[in-house]
Every structure is written in C-alpha cells, then in structure tokens.
Amino acid sequence: MRAFAEAVARHPGRPALEHGDGVLTYAELDAWVRATARRLGPRPGAVAVPAARTPATVAALLGVLAAGGTYVPIDPSHPPARQHELITASGCTAALGTGPALPFGVRQVDLPNATDEPGEIAAVAGDDPAYILFTSGSTGAPKPVVTPRRAIGVVTGALRELFGITPDDRVLQFASLNWDTCLEEILPALTTGAALVFCDDAHSGSFPRMLRAIKAARVTVLDLPSAYWHELVRHLMDERAALPPLVRLVVIGGEAVSAARLSDWRTLRTNSIRLINTYGCTETTLITHAADLTAPSLGKVPIGRPLPHVRQHIGEDGELLIGGPSLALGYRGLPGATAERFVERDAVRYFRTGDRVSTTPGGMLVHEGRLDHELKIRGVRVDPGEVEGQMAAHPG
Structure with missing residues (x-):
C-alpha cells in the first residue's frame, strides 16, 4: 500500500481506472x-x-x-x-x-x-497475509495458497522494472480477477501512476472487436495467456493485420510458447513491440522467470532467467525449485501438503514446482514438462485428482 x-x-489527478466513459x-x-x-x-x-x-x-x-x-x-x-x-x-x-x-x-x-x-x-508486517488464492489439489479439494505482503511488495517492484512501466502507460485489464495474473496488470500500473483500462470488447471473443477497443482506449501494455496470444497471432497473419500502433509491450505466459507462432510474430509488423515470455507459480508469487523473445526459436522457446529476487535450484531429476522472498507462507490448514512442496535445501527454503527444466548454453531455462500429472488449462494448473473428486461427489 x-x-x-x-x-x-505524485499523480492525484491522473486517471487510475477507466471503464468505458467512466474514469477514476x-x-x-x-x-x-x-x-x-x-x-x-x-x-x-x-x-x-x-x-x-x-x-x-x-x-x-x-x-x-x-x-x-x-x-x-x-x-x-x-x-x-x-x-x-x-x-x-x-x-x-x-x-x-x-x-x-x-x-x-x-x-x-x-x-x-x-x-x-x-x-x-x-x-x-511483511509476514502478514496479503491474499489467498487457490490451486488445484489431488484430494479433490482446492489448496488455499497464502501469500505474504513482503512477497507481493518485492514482486511488484521487480515487475515495474521488468515491464518498464511509466505514468504514461495504459495497461489493459485482461486476466480473470480471481486469478493471480490480474495482479501483474493491476499492481505495477497502480504503483507507478499508469492507467488500468477495462475494455468489455476485449472479452467479446472477437479479435477485430478487441483490436478496435484497445486502439480506441490507447492501450500500451497487454498481458495475455500464451494460448490466447497464439490465436491472436494466427488472426493477425490471416488478416494481414497489426496490433494498434500504441502497443509497446506484450507479456505472455501460462503455457509453452509455440516456436511456429513466434516465427509468425516476427514476420508481422512487430519490430517496435517488446515481447516477454514469463514463468511463475501461485506459490512463488506471479512471475519468477522472464525472457525477451527478440528472435525466432529453433527449438523450444525458453522461459527465461530468474528475476533478481529469485533463487533457483535444479534437482538431479531436473525439477525446478524456487526460493527467495517471494515464496508463499504455505497452504492454509494443510501442513502435510505444505511440508511436501515447501522444502529446505542447504538451509534455504524452496518451493518444489514439479516442473522439469533444462538450461541453454546462454543460461536460459527451458520447460521440459511435468514430473506429476498436473495439466495446464488456459494457463491455470489443474490436478486431474480434483476433477475426479468433483465428478465422484456429483449426485448424478
């Protein structure tokens, strides 16, 4: 706060929130x-x-x-x-x-x-909880992740720097407001003096309507799920279209980036637009790794390098472990699940992501799949065990 x-x-009279004709x-x-x-x-x-x-x-x-x-x-x-x-x-x-x-x-x-x-x-205090979000659980019940204020403070500052947010930016509010990606849009913007823009037509299911809306709203920053970005690139290719001229930054993440779509992106009129691929978990607070995608990829697209506040450890099986001040406090009311996923290595507390990674010669991480059965659906982790549990409990 x-x-x-x-x-x-610093900016009492500048627009903070815009929705249609309404401005706060x-x-x-x-x-x-x-x-x-x-x-x-x-x-x-x-x-x-x-x-x-x-x-x-x-x-x-x-x-x-x-x-x-x-x-x-x-x-x-x-x-x-x-x-x-x-x-x-x-x-x-x-x-x-x-x-x-x-x-x-x-x-x-x-x-x-x-x-x-x-x-x-x-x-x-820094250890006081800021928010509770839920991840999918194998027992059939969601797991409440408790994120401390210290973590969100550190990460918000890191993302302001990563995105280069200024008071002149206009950030589209696109992500679901019950998921943590929305905080990547809200907090860097509103702690800088930028405007957070709500556009109903951005969620219409129509790319032409979305593009017209963000052009009319003079949006400069987009934060999109990778799967959605893939389809947007397809649309731009098919229609020989371009993003509105004021868009300077596109942030993507949540799923693996297609090398084919990245190659298509580079053939579009995107030279002036910065494209950042990101990686993170709810338990590690928003984004922990990022890569500027400045050139087509010959293989798998990297998820990047750790942000300055992040410690990483790669286990013998390739599992990525993440430490540092952005770690969650644990799962509320679930000490067993907390002890299983939040572990110590050499007296440092880490979160076991369950993601298997490799390292490029240049030090970038590449996602190589999961070590468990979790899936990504629209950028959200889903444990099939929770789906099974919900189906089994249904009276039908």
Whole structure:
C-alpha cells in the first residue's frame, strides 16, 4: 500500500481506472479505497470479494489490503456450493459486496461509495497475509495458497522494472480477477501512476472487436495467456493485420510458447513491440522467470532467467525449485501438503514446482514438462485428482 500511496501523492489527478466513459483519478480511487478500509474496520481477517470484472473489484482489493486484511477473490460465476467451499477453506470472517448466502460466522459488508468517509491505512508486517488464492489439489479439494505482503511488495517492484512501466502507460485489464495474473496488470500500473483500462470488447471473443477497443482506449501494455496470444497471432497473419500502433509491450505466459507462432510474430509488423515470455507459480508469487523473445526459436522457446529476487535450484531429476522472498507462507490448514512442496535445501527454503527444466548454453531455462500429472488449462494448473473428486461427489 505504501507504493500505491506514493503514486497517489505524485499523480492525484491522473486517471487510475477507466471503464468505458467512466474514469477514476488516483485521488478518487484512494478515497474509495480508504472508505472501504473504514467500512471493514481494522485488521478484518480474510475477506471474500466477488471478483467481477469491474473497477469496484480493484477498489475492494486495495481496500482490504489498506484495512490490514487478507484479500480472497471469489468467482461469482461459480456455483454457490463451490463459493462456500472456497470461503470456508480460506477462513473468511467477512465478505465484501453481494454474493450467495454466506457460511455461518461470515459477516456481510457492503462496498461503500467513493464519497463515503475515509479510514486510515492499517499498520502491517511483511509476514502478514496479503491474499489467498487457490490451486488445484489431488484430494479433490482446492489448496488455499497464502501469500505474504513482503512477497507481493518485492514482486511488484521487480515487475515495474521488468515491464518498464511509466505514468504514461495504459495497461489493459485482461486476466480473470480471481486469478493471480490480474495482479501483474493491476499492481505495477497502480504503483507507478499508469492507467488500468477495462475494455468489455476485449472479452467479446472477437479479435477485430478487441483490436478496435484497445486502439480506441490507447492501450500500451497487454498481458495475455500464451494460448490466447497464439490465436491472436494466427488472426493477425490471416488478416494481414497489426496490433494498434500504441502497443509497446506484450507479456505472455501460462503455457509453452509455440516456436511456429513466434516465427509468425516476427514476420508481422512487430519490430517496435517488446515481447516477454514469463514463468511463475501461485506459490512463488506471479512471475519468477522472464525472457525477451527478440528472435525466432529453433527449438523450444525458453522461459527465461530468474528475476533478481529469485533463487533457483535444479534437482538431479531436473525439477525446478524456487526460493527467495517471494515464496508463499504455505497452504492454509494443510501442513502435510505444505511440508511436501515447501522444502529446505542447504538451509534455504524452496518451493518444489514439479516442473522439469533444462538450461541453454546462454543460461536460459527451458520447460521440459511435468514430473506429476498436473495439466495446464488456459494457463491455470489443474490436478486431474480434483476433477475426479468433483465428478465422484456429483449426485448424478
């Protein structure tokens, strides 16, 4: 919250959030955040937030953090039983905004207006939880990953530098707001003075509508799942089209990058656009490795080198282990699963990613597959065991 407060102080009149014709300045967003913190009260614990794709969700996220609470996004499109399961597993004591009937003991708190009386920013420690997100679990139940404030602070600073974000940037809000990729868009932008842009047509399923929308919104930064980027490149090739001229940076990640699509990208009018391939896990906070893709790849496309705050260790079986200040605290209420995946090597705490990697002569890592049965679907890790468990529990 300190970096956001500094951005507010430097750029109070600049646009922070844009959605259609609606614009919130940094000063207005700050007032909304502080009003939300006051409504929640100091240190409210874990707070469930319906993560709809609106500026209100961003205000709720920052408001929970400002109050000293732990942000828990809940997808409002999930069935009520699934929402209850996630709220219970994360230990929520409050829910902000409207949603399904809440489990016993969880208080409902209405999201205030930006003009309501503001509150103070709570004092917090680096080990205090910032948010809880879920990864797929082999037992059939999701695993709540607890990320500390220290981790998100370190990573946000690293991503501002990696992306070269400036107050003149306009970052498209594209990722689902209940998944951690959205924080790659939100936090570097709003701690720099850049504008975060919501475009409904970017989610229309139509590439022509998306391209027109980001051109009209003067977007400069896109953060896309690799699978989506593959199809976008196909569209640009088929239509002999180009990205809007103000786009300067495209960040991709979540799945392996196709060497064929990368070759196609280089034949398009993309010389002025920086393309970054990224890698990371929920348990290691957003992005840990990155590579500028400046030339076509003759083989597998690398996932890059570790960011400055990241320690890496490659086991004898090729498994990538990640350490450093961006590690999660563990899985809430699951000490066995935490001990299995968060381990010590030479007195250093690491997360076992389950990903097998190799190293290029230039020091880049290349993803060589999984050591377990987890899959990636639209950039999200899915354990088939959870799918099996959910199917087995279905009454039909």
